[in-house]
Amino acid sequence: MxxxxxxxxxxxxxxxxxxxxxxxxxxxxxxxxxxxxxxxxxxxxxxxxxxxxxxxxxxxxxxxxxxxxxxxxxxxxxxxxxxxxxxxxxxxxxxGVAIEVPPLAGIDPSEIADATLVAEALRRAIVDAGLRLAPKLAIVVDGGGQLNLADMVADIRLDAVVQPEGFAWRLSVGGDRTTATAVALLSREAVIDGTMTVVKALAAIGPAARGRDLDPEALDAGQVPLALPAASSRHxxxxxxxxxxxxxxxxxxxxxxxxxxxxxxxxxxxxxxxxxxxxxxxxxxxxxxxxxxxxxxxxxxxxxxxxxxxxDAPGRAISICAGAAGCASGTFDTHAAADAMVAHAGALLDGSVDVHISGCAKGCAHPAVAAVTLCGTVTGIGLVAHGRAGDMPAATVSPDTLESAIQRIGTLLRARRAENETAKSLLDRTAPATLASAYQGLT
Ligand code: SF4
The missing domain is CATH 3.90.480.10 (Sulfite Reductase Hemoprotein;Domain 2)
Incomplete structure (x- = not known):
């Protein structure tokens, strides 16, 4: 071939x-x-x-x-x-397997540990073991610091935690720092072997297995840790x-x-x-x-x-794909739609929720659920509340009326928003049908 x-x-x-x-x-x-x-x-x-x-x-x-x-x-x-x-x-x-470390790892004095060393050793161990793992398997090694990866979802996580004698690594599966299920607390000496126990367990399930497929209680990777202290991550x-x-x-x-x-x-x-x-x-x-x-x-x-x-750039809350300007599958100008969101619907863009604008149902820019998604379809541009680009839209408008539709969403949210209320709180108490009506100009 x-x-x-x-x-x-x-x-x-x-x-x-x-x-x-x-x-x-x-x-x-x-x-x-x-x-x-x-x-x-x-x-x-x-x-x-x-x-x-x-x-x-x-x-x-x-x-x-x-x-x-x-x-x-x-x-x-x-x-x-x-x-x-x-x-x-x-x-x-x-x-090979994607192993993420904080972007300032090794140069941030406020980090607990340099994650790059562990990540490199883990990468070598996985290669040496010759395991077949899921192509999208994601591992996070988070040594802490200002730009820690507390909010990054992974199949396997290692979080550095301060201990009386220095630090250790908390091994967990299937989530971000808060939601992942703890499996073990590993010393610096045991971190690679302990993590490989989980990697091998995944490989044993099959080449498509993800962290969520593991039974944490069946894993014997080391001493199970106590609760993890909270950590906030900066943008x-x-x-x-x-x-x-x-x-x-x-x-x-x-x-x-x-x-x-x-x-x-x-x-x-x-x-x-x-x-x-x-x-x-x-x-x-x-x-x-x-x-x-x-x-x-x-x-x-x-x-x-x-x-x-x-x-505080408001557009940072919006994920867009190339849209019609750069992709033959795109049915509208996603960039212009995002600019319209910034201009007219700022109440949505405080960073407390994700907003997704997708040229088609494939949803390349944000495969996960977003609070609000605008998605190109054969009949127009659909609005999906709390869903993915491929989900059934609650309402659809034509491309030439999109900016007006976004304006109406902005007007609705401004009128409903309490002082200092976050976009998340506002959307949580706004029925999708109310959003859909405003989008279509029915109210
Ligand atoms: S979501 Fe659709 S339009 Fe956007 S980049 Fe992917 S394939 Fe192209």
Whole structure:
């Protein structure tokens, strides 16, 4: 089988993650998702990515909710050339099981432990064991710190917890820091062997097994821990002080950028002293090397190139896909719809709920449930309350009346909202039928 044919076949596989080996077919061609092995990237690395995105794709680059990079608009012919280009640029994509660590791991003085060391040892142990695991299996190793991963859902979690004699790792399965089921408390010496007990138990169930399929009580990985102290995680957007150093979190508007804008931003930031870039959750890029004197100029560059630089950017609560502008399956302009949300329905966008705008029922940008989803369908743009893009819409409007429909939703929510009430509370006490009526202009 030729490389091109093999790629065409793997592109059609559903359920696999769209890596270079298994790109995903979307409406604008093949999509490749990658995460460089190196956590600290240079401007030169990112410039190489922009060149490759233009040369082999359609130039659209996305940063995902988990901090991966996606290149869009590739073809079966250009994916192998992308792989060669990455190798030539010295950018090595991670392979195998996705193991997430906090984006400031190893450089944040407030972290309990450096998660990168454990993650690397775990990755090696999994490779050495030769296990077949679910393609979408996610492991989080959270050493704590300002940008901890407390809110990231994973099949297997390791959370560093302070102990009288130092720290230990709390092993849990199927959830975020609060919702995952505790399995064991592991010492530094036992953390890899203990975690591998769970990894092997998953592999024994089958190659599609996820954390939720495990019976935690049947696992014997070590001493079962007591309750975990609460931890709050900050949004990576905006400014962070790590031991006196300022780190600036930037996010391309709605997670998407064209390579030309990223390249221009890199030039501007480099002139401001930026020396290092880190991919981060919530579609963010962290920038190191800026000073008090250059921060304002750096933010101006970000603004000019369509990046957010402030933690209260209202659009950050919205997940959108490429939509009609970048994907043949998209039935409307998702970017314009998101701008209309920001302009007219700010009451929804305080960050307490997720809002999803999807060009079609596939729901690429936010596969999980969102409080409000606008989704392109054959009959118009559907509104789904507390559901996924593929769910049955409560109401549908035509694309040319979408902005008015969003305006009516905004007017309804503004009128109902109590002082200081969060969007979550407001939506919890607003019946989906009430939202649907406003969306369709029936009230
Ligand atoms: S959800 Fe968006 S990006 Fe995915 S296939 Fe549909 S229109 Fe394309």
């Amino acid at each position: 030729t490389a091109t044919l093999a790629l065409e076949r793997t592109a059609l596989r559903r359920g696999a993650c769209p890596s270079i080996a298994t790109p995903m077919q979307t409406g604008d061609g093949l999509l490749v998702r990658l995460r460089p092995v190196a956590t600290a990237l240079t401007a030169q690395d990112l410039h190489a990515l922009t060149d490759l995105a233009r040369e082999h794709g359609n130039g659209l680059i996305e940063i995902t909710a988990r901090g991966n990079v996606q290149l869009r608009g590739l073809s079966a012919d250009t994916v192998p050339r992308l792989a060669a280009g990455l190798a030539a640029a010295g950018i090595v994509p991670q392979t 990576p957007l905006g400014l962070h002080d790590i031991g006196g150093e300022t780190v600036l979190g930037l996010a391309p508007a709605y997670g998407q950028m064209h390579a030309d804008h990223l390249a221009a931003l890199l030039d501007g930031l480099s002139a401001c002293g930026a020396v290092e870039f880190r991919l981060a959750p919530h579609r963010t890029l962290l920038v190191r090397g800026l000073s008090e004197a250059t921060l304002a100029a750096a933010r101006a560059h970000a603004d000019r190139e369509g990046f957010w630089s402030s933690a």
